[in-house]
Amino acid sequence: xxxxxxxxxxxxxxxxxxxxxxYALNDVSITAYPGEVLGLVGVxxxxxxxxxxxxxxxxxxxxxxxxxxxxxxxxxxxxxxEKNSIAFIQQEIQFFFNMTVYENVFLMNLQDYRKYKYxxxxxxxxxxxxxxxxxxxxxxxxxxxxxVGALHIGEQQMVQIARALAQGGKILLFxxxxxxxxxxEKEKLFEVIKNLKEKGDTIIFISHYLDExxxxxxxxxxxxxxxxxxxxxxxxxxxERITSYMIPKEIKFKGVKSKVSExxxxxxxxxxxxxxxxxxxxxxxxGEVLGLxxxxxxxxxETIRTILxxxxxxxxxxxxxxxxxxxxxxxxxxxxxxxxxxxxRHFNGLFLAMEIWKNxxxxxxxxxxxxxxSVLNTKQEKEEGLIYVKRLKVAASSxxxxxxxxxGGNQQKVVIGKWLSKETNILLLDEPTKxxxxxxKIEIQNLIRKLASDGTSCIVVSSEVEEIxxxxxxxxxxxxxxxxxxxxxxxxxxxxxxxxxLGKG
Amino acid sequence: MPxxxxxxxxxxxxxxxxxxxxxxxxxxxxxYVVLIGLIIVYATLSPSFLTTRNIFGMLLNGSHLLILSxxxxxxxxxxxxxxxxxxxxxxxxVIAGTLMRDHGVxxxxxxxxxxxxxxGLGLINGILIVKLKLNAILVTLAMMxxxxxxxxxxxxxxxxxxxxxxxxxxxxxxxxxxxxxILVIALIIIAQIVLSQTIFGKYVTAIGCNExxxxxxxxxxxxxxxxxxxxxGILAAMAGFYSSANLGTCLQTMGDGWEFQAxxxxxxxxxxxxxxxxxxxxxxxxxxxxxxxxENGLALLGTTFYLLPIIRGLVIFLAMFAxxxxxxxxxxxxxx
Numbered sequence: 001x002x003x004x005x006x007x008x009x010x011x012x013x014x015x016x017x018x019x020x021x022x023y024a025l026n027d028v029s030i031t032a033y034p035g036e037v038l039g040l041v042g043v044x045x046x047x048x049x050x051x052x053x054x055x056x057x058x059x060x061x062x063x064x065x066x067x068x069x070x071x072x073x074x075x076x077x078x079x080x081x082e083k084n085s086i087a088f089i090q091q092e093i094q095f096f097f098n099m100t101v102y103e104n105v106f107l108m109n110l111q112d113y114r115k116y117k118y119x120x121x122x123x124x125x126x127x128x129x130x131x132x133x134x135x136x137x138x139x140x141x142x143x144x145x146x147x148v149g150a151l152h153i154g155e156q157q158m159v160q161i162a163r164a165l166a167q168g169g170k171i172l173l174f175x176x177x178x179x180x181x182x183x184x185e186k187e188k189l190f191e192v193i194k195n196l197k198e199k200g201d202t203i204i205f206i207s208h209y210l211d212e213x214x215x216x217x218x219x220x221x222x223x224x225x226x227x228x229x230x231x232x233x234x235x236x237x238x239x240e241r242i243t244s245y246m247i248p249k250e251i252k253f254k255g256v257k258s259k260v261s262e263x264x265x266x267x268x269x270x271x272x273x274x275x276x277x278x279x280x281x282x283x284x285x286x287g288e289v290l291g292l293x294x295x296x297x298x299x300x301x302e303t304i305r306t307i308l309x310x311x312x313x314x315x316x317x318x319x320x321x322x323x324x325x326x327x328x329x330x331x332x333x334x335x336x337x338x339x340x341x342x343x344x345r346h347f348n349g350l351f352l353a354m355e356i357w358k359n360x361x362x363x364x365x366x367x368x369x370x371x372x373x374s375v376l377n378t379k380q381e382k383e384e385g386l387i388y389v390k391r392l393k394v395a396a397s398s399x400x401x402x403x404x405x406x407x408g409g410n411q412q413k414v415v416i417g418k419w420l421s422k423e424t425n426i427l428l429l430d431e432p433t434k435x436x437x438x439x440x441k442i443e444i445q446n447l448i449r450k451l452a453s454d455g456t457s458c459i460v461v462s463s464e465v466e467e468i469x470x471x472x473x474x475x476x477x478x479x480x481x482x483x484x485x486x487x488x489x490x491x492x493x494x495x496x497x498x499x500x501x502l503g504k505g
Numbered sequence: 506m507p508x509x510x511x512x513x514x515x516x517x518x519x520x521x522x523x524x525x526x527x528x529x530x531x532x533x534x535x536x537y538v539v540l541i542g543l544i545i546v547y548a549t550l551s552p553s554f555l556t557t558r559n560i561f562g563m564l565l566n567g568s569h570l571l572i573l574s575x576x577x578x579x580x581x582x583x584x585x586x587x588x589x590x591x592x593x594x595x596x597x598x599v600i601a602g603t604l605m606r607d608h609g610v611x612x613x614x615x616x617x618x619x620x621x622x623x624x625g626l627g628l629i630n631g632i633l634i635v636k637l638k639l640n641a642i643l644v645t646l647a648m649m650x651x652x653x654x655x656x657x658x659x660x661x662x663x664x665x666x667x668x669x670x671x672x673x674x675x676x677x678x679x680x681x682x683x684x685x686x687i688l689v690i691a692l693i694i695i696a697q698i699v700l701s702q703t704i705f706g707k708y709v710t711a712i713g714c715n716e717x718x719x720x721x722x723x724x725x726x727x728x729x730x731x732x733x734x735x736x737x738g739i740l741a742a743m744a745g746f747y748s749s750a751n752l753g754t755c756l757q758t759m760g761d762g763w764e765f766q767a768x769x770x771x772x773x774x775x776x777x778x779x780x781x782x783x784x785x786x787x788x789x790x791x792x793x794x795x796x797x798x799x800e801n802g803l804a805l806l807g808t809t810f811y812l813l814p815i816i817r818g819l820v821i822f823l824a825m826f827a828x829x830x831x832x833x834x835x836x837x838x839x840x841x
Contacts, residue, residue: 095714096710099710
């Protein structure tokens with residue numbers, strides 16, 4: 001076989017794929033050449049993994065073609081993918097932990113290793129020998145008779161690559177291979193990838209760590225919202241440029257003009273807890289977004305929890321506006337009048353197997369219940385829920401999609417909607433954009449701004465300077481439970497924020 | 506950081522020791538200790554325990570359990586469970602027995618019919634579980650209850666007398682060893698070779714280890730699971746046929762509780778309930794020996810009849826406990 005024949009060029013042409021609720025791939029075309037590492041980057045949900053699953057034969061595209069060396073191929077199953085020398089090294093390590101290394105490497109090629117011609121018995125010696133050959137090629141010394149469960153994660157990754165090579169893979173797809181590796185193992189993996197590249201294999205490397213992509217890739221394709229949003233040689237693509245392609249164009253932070261009124265809706269006076277907070281005093285105005293900023297452990301979350309009565313307070317008073325007057329309120333009663341979105345809302349804030357509108361109304365079911373026996377008026381509940389789905393612009397395939405089908409960012413919107421349906425005037429949000437991708441983050445920030453301009457007052461805890469600067473009208477800087485500064489929007493420069501929080505330490 | 510270095514070292518030492526014995530631990534050896542202990546205790550308490558007559562008698566009377574446990578071993582290795590084996594055995598023998606008694610079908614055709622019925626019922630299990638994606642426990646539980654009713658309907662809850670010529674395999678010996686014992690031991694060794702040396706066996710283990718990964722690699726997991734349940738059906742029918750031939754009649758209660766005995770033998774022998782771990786030989790075979798020796802010894806010592814179910818319950822409990830210890834350890838290894 002000449003070298004030429006060994007090289008595989010893969011072209012993906014106009015692939016479309018729809019899931020219930022999401023247009024995962026919209027007219028995607030990508031070409032990868034032999035002897036190069038093609039980086040595929042994008043935020044979560046951009047469609048990278050869907051595309052790889054299609055090449056790996058795990059999913060089928062709705063339409064489009066895949067060409068290898070110019071010839072169209074049909075990939076309907078993992079077997080087809082293997083026949084076309086595509087090997088998929090998946091994100092979650094796909095292993096049989098109770099089986100040995102050689103079994104894991106050759107599981108799909110056992111038919112070539114018979115001991116006798118007419119008896120279906122396997123030749124273990126030959127299998128071990130071959131396994132060693134592949135592992136040596138990858139610079140990995142592991143006894144093929146060990147169980148895979150007893151290996152390091154880095155070694156397991158090598159076993160997985162060995163399997164890809166043993167299956168005759170010439171087009172290697174790495175889906176976030178470094179996510180669970182140590183630094184040393186990472187370097188090793190990059191070395192292996194470079195060697196494979198020099199051998200002439202076609203490599204597609206998926207990652208959302210841009211440093212890695214710049215380190216290892218020759219060319220990069222950026223995906224966003226199921227489309228290819230940019231591509232180019234790595235030398236032409238700076239990190240900033242890649243990032244700009246990763247963010248959906250239509251979503252930009254709007255920065256609605258603030259409408260802070262003079263009216264005070266919540267006043268906290270000399271509030272102290274056991275350790276934190278210490279003597280916290282501030283006023284929240286109608287339509288204001290008040291930031292709570294500080295380094296980790298500065299007492300931001302504790303302050304909110306103390307205000308709401310989750311943590312005990314030693315001294316201090318909280319005043320809340322009811323009707324037209326500002327009255328002192330028992331802190332435990334405050335929660336009934338406020339919306340509180342915790343940091344870990346994904347775990348305890350949603351019923352994933354329920355419709356979106358049911359989630360939204362779930363915090364306020366009393367409103368829809370009859371006086372006698374509390375029978376729910378489902379029709380009214382649904383109407384109300386759907387209003388919020390629209391208002392919050394939750395992106396779902398239909399109004400009746402289940403919450404579990406939504407992306408993280410949209411789930412966060414549902415959590416916010418849940419508290420809004422309580423018709424609260426005050427929202428307390430603890431790290432509202434933590435763990436959601438760039439696009440959803442901006443949408444949530446827009447949403448908070450819009451709520452404020454509609455007259456809801458918000459207190460936002462955030463660790464990100466940028467987010468505080470975008471969102472807040474005023475910010476309280478905290479350090480070790482103390483309020484060290486109260487800054488207005490004009491004063492909120494990055495330097496000033498950092499200076500204030502470190503200044504008195 | 507010095508603390509971290511120390512923790513790393515500790516981890517390394519643990520890991521090296523885990524690697525050296527390739528995941529084997531005390532739990533895996535415990536069964537051998539139990540087996541030898543039992544033999545010593547019974548041999549000292551009862552002089553007739555270690556006689557060839559008793560040993561062959563024990564093996565002959567328990568062989569149906571061994572046959573069942575081979576099938577159950579494969580089923581558990583795939584990560585499935587089959588509670589219907591006892592009832593499959595009953596119905597298969599009832600159909601074959603009725604045909605032999607009333608319609609003059611020869612014993613050889615009778616055996617074939619019996620195995621075919623078992624295969625068909627296993628296939629139905631397989632289709633319901635794999636194609637309709639129903640829960641294996643519920644499907645086979647329904648089959649266990651339903652098929653028992655079918656059997657009683659056919660026999661009107663009476664026993665079926667079988668042809669005496671069927672006792673041939675039990676009476677005849679080769680070199681002093683009963684033919685049936687030789688056949689069963691051959692069966693168990695073939696089963697182990699299939700499991701450890703063939704592609705089919707590797708796929709079975711792979712499915713039990715990680716079904717999703719097996720599917721993603723392109724193994725036809727549905728097909729293999731159906732085949733496994735089908736084999737389980739055939740072996741159940743075989744066990745039923747043997748058990749009835751041994752007695753000369755097919756009792757109404759034949760096959761009652763077999764499923765749990767087979768499961769406990771397999772789990773005692775080191776087959777994991779969560780699939781992917783275990784051996785037929787020596788694993789299941791040793792489990793079988795422990796089970797029959799316990800019961801045989803109790804009978805020899807003349808203990809009360811009611812002790813037997815209590816002991817069986819305890820054995821099942823211990824087997825499950827050992828399995829849970831094994832699973833815990835496996836998770837520990839994986840967390841490195």
